Amino acid sequence: MHDWLRTVYYILIDILGSLSVSPRMILLLLPMLLLVEVPLMALTLTGILKWYARQEPRVSDLPLSRRCPSVSCIITCYGEGNAIRSTILTLKEQLYRGHMEIIAVIDGANANAHTYQAALDCVREFQGCENRTLVLLPKWQRGGRVSTLNAGLSAATGEIVMNADGDTSFDNNMIDEIVACFDDPNIPAVGGALRVRNLQAGLLTRMQGIEYMISMQGGKTGLSEWNLINNISGAFGAFRRDFLRQIGGWDTHTAEDLDLTLRIKHYLKRHPSLKIGFAPKAIGHTDAPSDLVTLAKQRLRWDGDLLFLYLRKHKLSLTPRILGWKTFLFTLVYGVAQNVVLPLLVMGYTWWLIFSYPSQFVMALMLCLYLVYLFLTLINFLVFLLAISERPRADLRLLPWLCLYPVYTLLMRLWCAVALLNEIFRRGHEESSMAPWWVLKRGNKF
Numbered sequence: 001m002h003d004w005l006r007t008v009y010y011i012l013i014d015i016l017g018s019l020s021v022s023p024r025m026i027l028l029l030l031p032m033l034l035l036v037e038v039p040l041m042a043l044t045l046t047g048i049l050k051w052y053a054r055q056e057p058r059v060s061d062l063p064l065s066r067r068c069p070s071v072s073c074i075i076t077c078y079g080e081g082n083a084i085r086s087t088i089l090t091l092k093e094q095l096y097r098g099h100m101e102i103i104a105v106i107d108g109a110n111a112n113a114h115t116y117q118a119a120l121d122c123v124r125e126f127q128g129c130e131n132r133t134l135v136l137l138p139k140w141q142r143g144g145r146v147s148t149l150n151a152g153l154s155a156a157t158g159e160i161v162m163n164a165d166g167d168t169s170f171d172n173n174m175i176d177e178i179v180a181c182f183d184d185p186n187i188p189a190v191g192g193a194l195r196v197r198n199l200q201a202g203l204l205t206r207m208q209g210i211e212y213m214i215s216m217q218g219g220k221t222g223l224s225e226w227n228l229i230n231n232i233s234g235a236f237g238a239f240r241r242d243f244l245r246q247i248g249g250w251d252t253h254t255a256e257d258l259d260l261t262l263r264i265k266h267y268l269k270r271h272p273s274l275k276i277g278f279a280p281k282a283i284g285h286t287d288a289p290s291d292l293v294t295l296a297k298q299r300l301r302w303d304g305d306l307l308f309l310y311l312r313k314h315k316l317s318l319t320p321r322i323l324g325w326k327t328f329l330f331t332l333v334y335g336v337a338q339n340v341v342l343p344l345l346v347m348g349y350t351w352w353l354i355f356s357y358p359s360q361f362v363m364a365l366m367l368c369l370y371l372v373y374l375f376l377t378l379i380n381f382l383v384f385l386l387a388i389s390e391r392p393r394a395d396l397r398l399l400p401w402l403c404l405y406p407v408y409t410l411l412m413r414l415w416c417a418v419a420l421l422n423e424i425f426r427r428g429h430e431e432s433s434m435a436p437w438w439v440l441k442r443g444n445k446f
Contacts, residue, residue, distance in 0.1 A: 011364035047222030068098030069159035074152030077166040096175035108142030144435025177282035190277040197285035224278035252443035255305035269324040303419035347417035373406035
């Protein structure tokens, strides 16, 4: 064992030495890192710096009535039980001065009587509450997430419509931050930042907490500066009501959030002034899966849906004639190549290494990749901490856990390949828990 470790050490030193003196060796060993991930990181970091440079006390020139439009918040409720109380009450307690209409849509209210009762118990909290209205909309027959969202949209009266999951709570300045983005008349949709609420539940939740900070909050902050935001989360997003109704609301099938984002992007070529915004300081908190089985099931759905949407449902719209060249190239590289092709290549490359080379070389190469990704993770985390984080002292406690994050990302990428294969061979999107089977069957087949 001692000799094996010594061999690994010497091979690692040799690889690192070769990388330090030969750019060609870097390209040979780390082609996807240089061609895909480093440009994305550069794009994101420059976007974050651009966003940070213009942060200052913000006073809009628009009239007060435009800065406080009415907001309808659609809460999708299914089996959350008493957890929906925190969602409803954190919306009620927003500092926003305008009128807020909180629409709690209870899907399958017959079977989820405890969730419906928890929503009913919140009604008394709104008695005598100025500028806050609670609307309960029970759907006695379960129709699924999309049906719930569209039911809420049909009842919404606010100029701005926000969607939220029934187990998501919010900072009390969230609506102010979201609405401020809509001061720009060219922005029809805005994403909010999600954080992991149950960070202390275990190792997996800490890894997901770092992932949400770096990839979701930090990454979307940077990409939104170039109008290249990849997705408005289904757990937390806001839209102009008239625009959302004009494009037909949410559509059947899974991953309705990415589907809606892609449909909005279809208008970018025809209306180049349109922008999809992101509010880094509008914070929502959600519980992440704390056990491996639940996390694996979640990512099986998330990652498999990427292939379904990009290469099945929206394959005909992946053209510069519809998206424009900038959005088309970004979607092709960082939507299709990075999220669909790269995980399959990583899985194939990993198995090829294991069966083609001695274990010492494989371990040394993996350690080299680990050190490279740890360095990049550290840069991303520090930039997020210094430029974006609204609670840097709390986030700093995750710093010691960064050493495990590259391992987590590799495992998630390998599992992503499994999810993609599940979608290719088994059409996994048709087994989604987001809607009853009979609803999914009635949707168009792609």
